[in-house]
Amino acid sequence: MATDSDKWQPYRHPMPKESPPELVIPDAIPADERVWVPVDENVWFRPLCLAASRGYWMNLLRVRRAGVLSRHRHPQPVHGYVIKGRWRYLEHDWVATEGGYVYEAPGETHTLVVDPDVDEMITLFQVNGAMIYVDPDGRCTGYDDVFTRIDKCRAHYAAVGLGADYVDRFIR
Numbered sequence: 001m002a003t004d005s006d007k008w009q010p011y012r013h014p015m016p017k018e019s020p021p022e023l024v025i026p027d028a029i030p031a032d033e034r035v036w037v038p039v040d041e042n043v044w045f046r047p048l049c050l051a052a053s054r055g056y057w058m059n060l061l062r063v064r065r066a067g068v069l070s071r072h073r074h075p076q077p078v079h080g081y082v083i084k085g086r087w088r089y090l091e092h093d094w095v096a097t098e099g100g101y102v103y104e105a106p107g108e109t110h111t112l113v114v115d116p117d118v119d120e121m122i123t124l125f126q127v128n129g130a131m132i133y134v135d136p137d138g139r140c141t142g143y144d145d146v147f148t149r150i151d152k153c154r155a156h157y158a159a160v161g162l163g164a165d166y167v168d169r170f171i172r
Helices: 004-008 146-159 164-170
Strands: 037-040 043-051 056-064 067-073 078-084 086-089 095-097 101-104 109-114 120-128 130-134 140-145
Touching (some): 037 067, 037 146
Antiparallel strands (some): 043 056, 056 120, 067 109, 078 101, 078 120
């Protein structure tokens, strides 16, 4: 039977050797603007976890100024939590607002919009699998997956002086 003092004892054994190290990011919204990777005009993402071994990524999406971001389809689920501002999809009548959670089902195709009265939007997204960019008729125009995201980070971090290997801290 465990005693009350046992509750305050750390685990005494080594972690499995195959287990990757924990990933702790104390400044998820970074002070250094160079950490934000540009996606489009007034649109950036900030990688948090690039899970190459599992095929997903976690990132903050930041939009400054209004606009239509991208029309895309998800073959796997996506989870989002709105930290700041709000956004919506042209294909739906709901609005994702600050403090709100969004679950996007596999097969969903939508067009993300930030309206003109929103100065800044930041949303935490977990994207599983890929984002397949499509035209209004569903024809594929491109895609992103964890590997293209890693490549974009490497190129950006090299260009802004952080070094191409800066992204390695987020890869698991």
